[in-house]
Amino acid sequence: MKQRQRGVILALLPFVLMVLAFQVVPLLSMLTGSFRREDGTGFTLGNYLHAVQSAYYMQAIKNSLLISVASSVIGIAAGLLCAYCITRFTPAVRDRLLMLSNMTSNFAGVPLAFAYIILLGNNGVFTLLFKQWGWSVFSDFNLYSWSGLILVYVYFQIPLALLLLYPAFYGIREQWKEAAALLGAGSWQFWRTVGLPVLSPAIFGTLGILFANAMGAYATAYALVGGNYNLLAVRIGSLVAGDVVTQPQMGSTLAVLLALSTLLAVYLNQRMVRLTEGFTSKPPRKRAWRREASAGIRAAALEEAGQ
Amino acid sequence: MNTRRSGLAPRTFMLLLMVYLLLPLLATGLYAFAENWQNTLLPEAWTFGWFGEMFKDIRFLEALWTSLYLCLITVLLSLAVMLPAVFVITVYFPCWESFMKGIVVLPYAVPGVVAAVGLIRAYSSGPLNISGTAYLLVGAYFVVILPYMYQGIRNSLLSVSAVELLNAAELLGARRRSAFVNVILPNIWPGVIVSALLSFSVLFGEFVLTNMLVGGHIQTIQVYLYRRVGESGHLASAIAISYFVFILLLSALLMRLGTLGKR
Numbered sequence: 001m002k003q004r005q006r007g008v009i010l011a012l013l014p015f016v017l018m019v020l021a022f023q024v025v026p027l028l029s030m031l032t033g034s035f036r037r038e039d040g041t042g043f044t045l046g047n048y049l050h051a052v053q054s055a056y057y058m059q060a061i062k063n064s065l066l067i068s069v070a071s072s073v074i075g076i077a078a079g080l081l082c083a084y085c086i087t088r089f090t091p092a093v094r095d096r097l098l099m100l101s102n103m104t105s106n107f108a109g110v111p112l113a114f115a116y117i118i119l120l121g122n123n124g125v126f127t128l129l130f131k132q133w134g135w136s137v138f139s140d141f142n143l144y145s146w147s148g149l150i151l152v153y154v155y156f157q158i159p160l161a162l163l164l165l166y167p168a169f170y171g172i173r174e175q176w177k178e179a180a181a182l183l184g185a186g187s188w189q190f191w192r193t194v195g196l197p198v199l200s201p202a203i204f205g206t207l208g209i210l211f212a213n214a215m216g217a218y219a220t221a222y223a224l225v226g227g228n229y230n231l232l233a234v235r236i237g238s239l240v241a242g243d244v245v246t247q248p249q250m251g252s253t254l255a256v257l258l259a260l261s262t263l264l265a266v267y268l269n270q271r272m273v274r275l276t277e278g279f280t281s282k283p284p285r286k287r288a289w290r291r292e293a294s295a296g297i298r299a300a301a302l303e304e305a306g307q
Numbered sequence: 308m309n310t311r312r313s314g315l316a317p318r319t320f321m322l323l324l325m326v327y328l329l330l331p332l333l334a335t336g337l338y339a340f341a342e343n344w345q346n347t348l349l350p351e352a353w354t355f356g357w358f359g360e361m362f363k364d365i366r367f368l369e370a371l372w373t374s375l376y377l378c379l380i381t382v383l384l385s386l387a388v389m390l391p392a393v394f395v396i397t398v399y400f401p402c403w404e405s406f407m408k409g410i411v412v413l414p415y416a417v418p419g420v421v422a423a424v425g426l427i428r429a430y431s432s433g434p435l436n437i438s439g440t441a442y443l444l445v446g447a448y449f450v451v452i453l454p455y456m457y458q459g460i461r462n463s464l465l466s467v468s469a470v471e472l473l474n475a476a477e478l479l480g481a482r483r484r485s486a487f488v489n490v491i492l493p494n495i496w497p498g499v500i501v502s503a504l505l506s507f508s509v510l511f512g513e514f515v516l517t518n519m520l521v522g523g524h525i526q527t528i529q530v531y532l533y534r535r536v537g538e539s540g541h542l543a544s545a546i547a548i549s550y551f552v553f554i555l556l557l558s559a560l561l562m563r564l565g566t567l568g569k570r
Contacts, residue, residue, distance in 0.1 A: 002369070006401060007483070007484075008395050011391035011392060011394070011395045012392050012395055012396075014387070014388045014392070015388050015389065015391075018446070018450075019410060019450075019453075021446060021451075022446035022447060022449055022450045023410070023413065024413070024420065024427045024431075025425075025429050026424075026426045026428070027374035027425050028425075029425050029428045030421070030424050030425035030428055033424075033428050039504065051476055055364075071459070078324070078374075080468070081320055082320060082321065084317075085316070085317035085318075085320045085321050086317075086321065087503025088314065088317040089317065089321075097321060097325070100323075100325060100328070100329070101324070102558075103555065103558070104328040104332065106328065106508070106512065106551065106554045106555070107331070107332055107520065107551060108512070109529070110516050110529055110532050110533045110547075111335070111547040112331065112336070114536050114543060114544075114547055115318070115331035115332065115334060115335040115547070116331060117536070117540075118331075118334055118335060118338050118540060119330070119331060119334045124550075125334060125338075125344060140535060142468055144356065152412050155327070155328070155331070158324070158328070159328065167332055184512060187533070208319060212415075212416065212418075215418065216418025216419065216420065216421070218418070218419060218420045218514075218515045219480035219514040219515055219518075219529075222518075223533055223536065230488065233418065233420045234426060235529070236420050237420055237423075237515075237519060240423065240424050240427055240519065241423075241427065241519045241522070248424075248427070248428055251424050252424055252425075252428060255420065255421045255424040255425070258420070258421055259416075259417055259421045260415050262417070262418055262421075263416045263417075265416075266412070266416040267416075268540065270412075272521075273314075295546060306402045
């Protein structure tokens with residue numbers, strides 16, 4: 001018996017050590033750092049006070065919240081529409097479409113920002129073309145600003161939304177539609193009174209993931225606008241590994257604030273997923289393995305887009 | 308063939324979506340092969356020159372090599388650590404599973420920037436000063452792929468009914484360790500390979516942690532790409548496209564393995 005226990009502990013020890021060293025300790029260190037004075041000693045709430053009072057940091061927080069909310073809402077609207085459309089296709093076509101949209105989720109971060117610079121940057125292909133053709137509608141579009149960032153953020157939000165939402169549509173059974181139709185409900189009335197309420201936990205849960213995803217997105221914004229646009233993630237990056245002056249304590253404080261918002265969003269998602277599971281049936285059995293694979297890729301998408 | 312009719316509206320919307328999603332990719336691809344592309348809808352002349360230049364660039368090859376071996380080392384380390392740990396938890400302590408899940412979900416909820424802040428603070432001074440080294444990066448990478456490895460290994464263990472297999476092996480007189488090595492491992496191998504490949508491709512695309520933790524000292528392919536964007540657009544496109552094709556091949560392999568494993 002003794003030997004068995006020793007074997008078990010030996011098997012778990014490396015895992016516990018790695019998680020402690022590279023996950024728990026850094027998070028704790030960040031938390032304590034946010035309560036330290038600028039010279040790294042003592043205990044103070046000053047950093048948080050400073051963050052709230054500073055117009056600069058508040059602007060970063062506001063910008064991040066705005067861009068996250070906007071890109072999540074656009075992403076979820078487009079995702080819902082596309083997820084519904086995708087259920088209208090035959091399984092073979094549907095799988096191909098899902099695969100294509102999955103594929104694009106590998107195209108995130110630096111390469112994605114870069115592709116947009118080629119397309120719509122100052123000397124972008126379309127920018128020059130539109131200028132030559134004299135299309136003035138696009139002349140005040142600036143990729144390195146709010147509208148450009150939204151465009152790029154939405155790009156990585158839609159495939160994720162699609163992937164997370166489309167299984168929920170299988171919870172809506174054809175019989176419900178038939179029953180509603182028999183009772184005299186039109187298609188629109190069915191969706192308003194039955195369809196959307198059934199989908200709502202999945203929608204809110206997905207919204208949480210998209211929000212967290214956008215809040216944490218760094219690589220795309222960094223590669224696109226560098227330090228020129230005041231976003232929370234970019235601000236944290238420059239405070240900690242800064243080009244100008246490093247203020248690790250302030251960086252920790254902002255990082256804690258950012259982490260709180262994403263943790264909250266992911267928590268919301270977990271709660272909603274549990275709610276959804278109650279009455280959602282599974283997609284057709286035949287494609288079960290693909291669902292599992294897509295769960296993995298969904299996670300990958302989450303990760304990559306979050307960079 | 309179409310058993311279910313797909314109306315005009317779904318087709319239109321999906322077409323729009325595909326155009327939106329594929330256009331940036333297509334443009335990057337064209338740019339990588341374009342000799343000269345200004346003021347015209349399509350490039351005026353084509354060339355393979357940018358790809359040639361890419362492979363002549365010693366810094367690119369170095370970055371590629373750095374990426375490959377850092378990702379490989381992390382995945383191997385993760386396999387060595389996670390296989391026994393997940394096995395023990397799943398088989399002997401199912402009661403701890405919800406706790407494990409909490410730990411494993413955490414990397415999703417904590418964005419890269421935040422993780423980097425903590426790592427830099429914890430390791431830039433004190434007894435363990437490993438900031439800017441590959442050790443710190445490998446540790447950070449280990450946490451990044453934690454969810455994929457855990458889920459992958461656990462799912463494989465459950466799908467081969469590891470507990471029953473183990474009991475049967477022990478009933479037949481196998482010792483625990485040899486039962487694990489000779490019975491369980493070969494059975495879960497396909498699933499484990501899939502999660503290892505997935506982890507590898509995730510790490511290959513990792514930028515935030517790499518740039519913030521070791522950006523000044525170690526150049527991976529992503530950091531290199533970021534540095535080159537400002538210099539030559541064509542060259543950077545060639546690199547981005549090669550990177551994308553590589554990841555695509557990797558996921559195609561992953562899909563294939565996924566189907567084989569389920570048969």
